[in-house]
Amino acid sequence: xxxxxxxxxxxxxxxxxxxxxxxxxxxxLVVEAVDRPATQATxxxxxxxxxxxxxxxxxxxxxxxxxxxxxIGFYADLAGRCGRDIGFCPCGIAYIYQSREGWERAQVxxxxxxxxxxxLEALTAGRASEVVPEIRFERTAGTVFDPTAIRLRAGDAIxxxxxxxxxxxxxxxxxxxxxxxxxxGEGRIRGVQTSRGDFVSSRVLLATGAWTRPLLxxxxxxxxxxxVVVARYTTxxxxxxxxxxxxxxxxxxEHRFWIRAERGGLLIGGADPKPLPDDRRVDAALPPFxxxxxxxxxxxxxxxxxxxxxxxxxxxxxxxxxxxxxxPCYTDDRLFAASAVADVxxxxxxxxxxxxxxxxxxxxxxxxxxxxxxxxxxxxxSRYDLARLSRG
Ligand SMILES: Cc1cc2nc3c(=O)[nH]c(=O)nc-3n(C[C@H](O)[C@H](O)[C@H](O)COP(=O)(O)OP(=O)(O)OC[C@H]3O[C@@H](n4cnc5c(N)ncnc54)[C@H](O)[C@@H]3O)c2cc1C
Numbered sequence: 001x002x003x004x005x006x007x008x009x010x011x012x013x014x015x016x017x018x019x020x021x022x023x024x025x026x027x028x029l030v031v032e033a034v035d036r037p038a039t040q041a042t043x044x045x046x047x048x049x050x051x052x053x054x055x056x057x058x059x060x061x062x063x064x065x066x067x068x069x070x071x072i073g074f075y076a077d078l079a080g081r082c083g084r085d086i087g088f089c090p091c092g093i094a095y096i097y098q099s100r101e102g103w104e105r106a107q108v109x110x111x112x113x114x115x116x117x118x119x120l121e122a123l124t125a126g127r128a129s130e131v132v133p134e135i136r137f138e139r140t141a142g143t144v145f146d147p148t149a150i151r152l153r154a155g156d157a158i159x160x161x162x163x164x165x166x167x168x169x170x171x172x173x174x175x176x177x178x179x180x181x182x183x184x185g186e187g188r189i190r191g192v193q194t195s196r197g198d199f200v201s202s203r204v205l206l207a208t209g210a211w212t213r214p215l216l217x218x219x220x221x222x223x224x225x226x227x228v229v230v231a232r233y234t235t236x237x238x239x240x241x242x243x244x245x246x247x248x249x250x251x252x253x254e255h256r257f258w259i260r261a262e263r264g265g266l267l268i269g270g271a272d273p274k275p276l277p278d279d280r281r282v283d284a285a286l287p288p289f290x291x292x293x294x295x296x297x298x299x300x301x302x303x304x305x306x307x308x309x310x311x312x313x314x315x316x317x318x319x320x321x322x323x324x325x326x327x328p329c330y331t332d333d334r335l336f337a338a339s340a341v342a343d344v345x346x347x348x349x350x351x352x353x354x355x356x357x358x359x360x361x362x363x364x365x366x367x368x369x370x371x372x373x374x375x376x377x378x379x380x381x382s383r384y385d386l387a388r389l390s391r392g
Contacts, residue, residue, distance in 0.1 A: 003029035003171070005203040005372055006192055008178050008215075010037035012045070012154065012357045013350045014207035015161045016365030018170050024373045028170045029201070030162075031194055033177035033211075037162035040290050041209050041353065043155035044326030046232055046258060046269055048247050049075055049359045050093045050149035055106070055113040055120065056251060057356075059334035063383060065116045067363030072150055074362035075157060082160040087153030091261070093247040094123070094132050094145045096311065102252030103142035110144055121145045134245050139311045151247055151260050154358045173199065178208070181347065184219040189346035203372055205348040210287040210327040212337075212351035217285070221341055224331065224389040225352035227287050229280045230269070231297035231325035235318045237264030248312065255304050259312065266318050270301045287327055295323035328355035331389055338364050338384035340371065348372060349386050 005021055007014045010032035021028045034040075049072055053065035079088035097103040110120050121127070122144050128137035131145055166172060176194040181204065183190030191200035206212050210227040217223075241261050250257040255270035272280065279296040282288060302320050309315035329352050331337070337352040350368050353360075363379070370377040 002200040003027045004201065005205060006031055006199055006201045007205045007207055008192060009207040009209060010162055010172065011040055011042040011207065011209055012038070012158050012361040013209070013353065013364065015158050015165065016361040017205055017207055017350055017368045018165050019161055020365040020369035021372065022165055022168050022170050024369050026373065028165070029199060030170060030172045031176045031178060031192060031199060032172065032174050034289070035174045036159070038155045038158035041326035041328055041357065042158050044230070044232070044290060044324040045154035045358050046260065046267055047087060047152045047154040047157070047358060048093070048149070048258060048260065049152065050247070051113070051118045051146060052356070052359070053113065053116060055095060055109045055118070055144070056249060057334070062116055063379060064360065065118070067360050067379070070363040070366070071359045071361065072148060075150060075152055078157065078161060078164070079152065082164060084156065084160045086157040086160050087262070088150065088157070089243060090150050091244050091246050092131070092145055092147040093149035093249060094143050095249045095251045096135065096140050097142045097252045098140060098250065098308070098311070099252055100141045106142070106144065106251065118146060119148060121147070132246050134241060134314060135248070135311050136313065145246060149247060178215065181215070181219055184344050184347065187344055189344055203346045203348070205350060205368060205372065207350045209351065209353070210282070210329055212349060213329070214285050214287070216341070216349065219344060221343070221386070222390045223337060223349070223351065223386065225329035225337065227282050227284050227327040227329045228276065229282060229293050229297060229325055230328055230355060231293070231295050231323055232267060232269030233298040233302065233320045233323045234262050234267045235265035236321045238266060238314045238317055240314055241266060250308055253308060255301070255307070257301070257305055257308060265321065266314065268301060268305055268318060269298070270304060272297065272300065282327060290326055293325040293327070295325055297325065298323040328353050328357070330354050333388070336360065336364060336384045337386045337389055338367055339381060339386045342387055352389065
């Protein structure tokens, strides 16, 4: 049976694209290698959805700010209508600075973010005790709060989205790993060859995360996006952690810790100093599935996070209960790949998530649906054109 469009991959990118394509009236088939949605990078994601532009990520600006805002609204609506617990909480986010220099430098970014109408509040001691009593504000150089940020359990949220689109008529073929792109050699896509047979369509969207690069390589298209292992962990319930605790970003820490409440305990991740340890590297030509990834990164973070337990005392007891890891893919410019593939008519790509695919997934899904249906897109498509990542 054919479809107007085949979406390959049922992660955050694939499901968001399927939702927006269906909304535009297309018959959509999602083809997924494993037996359920949201098991790979999406299942490991920390579920921060926030207006990171300007204040936290210098490569992102006004365009991404609009996308982030759309993502917040999209998931808030999903949480309201899906009838499932997706871990949704409109808790806001607090960016914590430990050094005076870091806090001073942040003022420029804060002004830029405010110019984008992000409601940032530099907390006073009094406000900090109301908004984020979990931290010792006096141990910080400054803390700025954005009340609009939300959190969710990304795996559960995207599974809920998959269930919703299935009810709307989107078909899912699970356990069907795409092995070849039919027609790509002749410059016009005809469908996909999978481990469960062929599926036919004149339009195919690859939303296959870390596996997009090897799939494209098979048809001679380069995708300069590096898969990197990112692992995070959750704790058992801890005393004094409220459900409503804002998400915390230690913005000028060498580890840039990100911490949020999860089921009465904490979810914790952070960065390694460069160069990246070997356990964070994978073979980009043959990425492993997530259950094969090592958890060393999270184990290191358990020790590193002790460096900020004077600010967040609950960290003293924040031992590892469960580790999850995934492989986001990074580009040099930290922007996404969301475009048509130049030399193969009907082939599209939505990949290179830069560890931000939950937040930007809804807007990127909308962008791809616009591109695939009528070619008129709200976002400037050149910003995310695959061609910039395909030059040798
Ligand atoms: C620890 C961690 C924390 C993160 N925290 C955040 C966060 O707080 N906020 C945020 O916005 N982002 C976060 N991210 C990033 C986020 O997880 C990713 O950006 C997002 O999940 C990417 O979605 P995806 O659909 O591209 O990839 P994936 O979820 O990996 O989905 C790709 C899908 O394609 C399928 N597939 C692969 N090959 C084939 C094939 N040949 N045939 C058929 N199917 C195939 C896979 O099985 C998989 O289901 C985090 C990531 C990690 C690892």
